[in-house]
Amino acid sequence: MAAHTQPGRPNQLFRNLNSKIASIPMMLTAVVIFLGGTIWTVVYSFTNSKLLPRLSFVGLEQYERLWDTPRWIVSIQNLATYGCLSLIFSLTIGFLLAALMDQKIRFENTFRTIFLYPFALSFIVTGLVWQWILNPEFGVQSVVRSLGWTTFTFDPLYNSDIVIYGILIAALWQGTGLVMCLMLAGLRGIDEDIWKAARVDGIPMWKTYLFIIIPMMRPVFVTTLVIIASGIVRIYDLVVAQTSGGPGIASDVPAKYVYDYMFFAQNLGQGFAASTMMLLAVAIIIVPWAYLEFGGRKRG
Template sequence: MSAGRAQAFWLRNLTAKIAAIPMILTSLVIFIGCSIWTVVYSFTSSRSLPVTDFVGFRQYERLFGAHRWSLAVENIAIYGVLTLVFALTVGFILAALLDQKIRFESIFRTIFLYPYAMSFIVTGVVWQWMFNPGLGIQHFVRQLGFENFTFDLISNRNTVIYAIAIAGIWQITGFAMVLMLAGLRAVDDQIWKASRVDGIPAWKTYVMIIIPMMRGVFVTSLVIIAAGIVKLYDLVVAMTNGGPGFASDVPAMYVYNWLFERANLGHAMAASTMMLLTVLIIMVPWFYMEYGRKNKN
């Protein structure tokens, strides 16, 4: 009797389990399985086809010895720091300005956010055109009479990553702004009233009370934007294709290059394992914090 009941119960939930198969397969086979596969094959000498010829850390040694890889890492670090700092601060400032009961708020918000609706390829192509030294912004300013003005970030090896960062920040700021605005709107109205009765100036209320209250929003925005930064690929392809030379290479492009163009799987897997490691370092503490906090409540 009880066995029969247990079976009926099992069967009754069976539809749900069958329906959840895509999710189960995706999480186990793709997210866990493929990641492990990649880590495992990073220790092999696989070239155009995966082989199980284990060579220890040799791929990693080569990776850390490669000038192009260290350039890619340096680039993503510069891009990442700039993007995070500017997207979060400018995003917050814009959100705070929009939160002052202004007219045309939705028009401003629409303008700040539309870049986020476009493809990185589109963004890259437009900014490439604006940075064009011969016909773009530099050309325009020189026409105004400033003959020696130079604004040629994109074709200079040392500055090309800043050109990409400007485009990337332009695209992502609206996203940060929307999250910040939602955070600001979630602040209890009575906190503002209390601070007015206390006679605290608005800017001081933001700095001393509101921003500390919004720590969670900042952390969430930071994690989401940071995870996007690690994936940076399309924008570079469209703007510079990694050039001049390899001056604007980034890890995602490096991996792609070694996977599909140079047919050196082992080396590409080592590089992507490093990317995975970076994400884990960012994510695990946050995930633990979020999940741990939820369990406590």
């Protein structure tokens, strides 16, 4: 690809000029918005900005206050619970559905269309539908009660102990189709001969999946994991639509905390500190992955 770049020609800057002009939007976005914006926020998280960003540094005070705020602790706990369960369930359900779809079934397209359509819908729509289905007065709870089981209680959105599971149900409905699709693509990428060899050796199907196929699909799992995980940290719209963070602050999440402090509480410093914590969480996920993925490739 580098055939046209001959070494030793003068005027480095103007070589390939059109390409550079065409890349200006990308460079600006990458450097000014992504890199610059991030650094700006991190720097201002060490200030005591209130209504307007001001450069008067107070060290780690905002972070200390952040970790002393019960609301932040609740939102972190929620994110941890939701994140772990969401990862486990969406990977399991997604893989199981993909494995079922891979059994040379009929109507594969129909099933795929059904499993994936929620992914086309927004989190707002998802949240509002599930808010309605989980409505204790009219939804699942009242239907089961009308069937005769009158003490049946299932009101996750109104019970602060289990509200995060109500959100999880909706999130899984929306997102597992995507995981299924990624897993199915991974399964299809596995050589038929592996299956034949396993069959010749008389290995039962579940063992083939567990000990041969899944280890072979490691890259697919890792990619999916990164995609789901970075989506989890961002979760915002769904909570806003489904519970508005309620009851009380029981279903608050970091992204909502950040938004509220930046645009309602007019406490920018808190917002910046909280968003920097979110950035840190993503970095913990992304950096090892990027290192394995790209660092390894250069050497190999």
